[in-house]
Each structure stands twice: as structure tokens, then as C-alpha cells.
Amino acid sequence: MLNGDPFQQAVETEHGLKVNGLIIEPIIDKCEGCERIREYKGEKYCTSYPKPAAKWRTGACNFATHVKATVDKEGKTKVNPLKASKRAARSKK
Numbered sequence: 001m002l003n004g005d006p007f008q009q010a011v012e013t014e015h016g017l018k019v020n021g022l023i024i025e026p027i028i029d030k031c032e033g034c035e036r037i038r039e040y041k042g043e044k045y046c047t048s049y050p051k052p053a054a055k056w057r058t059g060a061c062n063f064a065t066h067v068k069a070t071v072d073k074e075g076k077t078k079v080n081p082l083k084a085s086k087r088a089a090r091s092k093k
Helices: 081-092
Strands: 017-019 022-024 037-040 043-046
16 A cells, blocks of 8 residues: 555545545454554554455465465465466476
8 A cells, every 4th residue: 555654644434444545444353463454543454455354255365474375285385276387388498
């Protein structure tokens, strides 16, 4: 969002906190411990994403600073199969 104080020009509305034209929602439980959290008038908000709950629906939030990459049963980090195939094809050339 912004460098410095992200809530410098924040305005409270009935829908949430409005910062630079975006309505931002308070963080959820899974966000606790992240370095991107800032407090404004007793509520905690994410400075990177306006709807934190949406980032956690499919797994870990990609902005989270307190979560490590997921590891499978063999102890290896999970890799996107499409990206892995592209990397393999690129290295064969």
C-alpha cells in the first residue's frame, strides 16, 4: 500500500476502513504474527491486501511473513507442476 504510515489518510466507513480508495477489512486469526499487520484504532489490518480472509481460502497467504513454504511427506517443498515442467524443458535446451 504505502511506505511509512499506511493509515495516515484512512477514513472509517460503514463498510470498513477506506485507505486510498480501497475498503480494507480487519485481519483474521491466521494472520496473527505477520509483520505486515498494522493497528488502527484498536483493529488490526493488513498493509498488503484489503481482504485478508480471501488470501487464506486456498491455503497459506502468499504475503504472510510468519508461514513457511509447505512441505510434503518426503520433506521436499511443493512445486507447481506447470512451472516445474517449464523449468525442465528450459534446462534441456
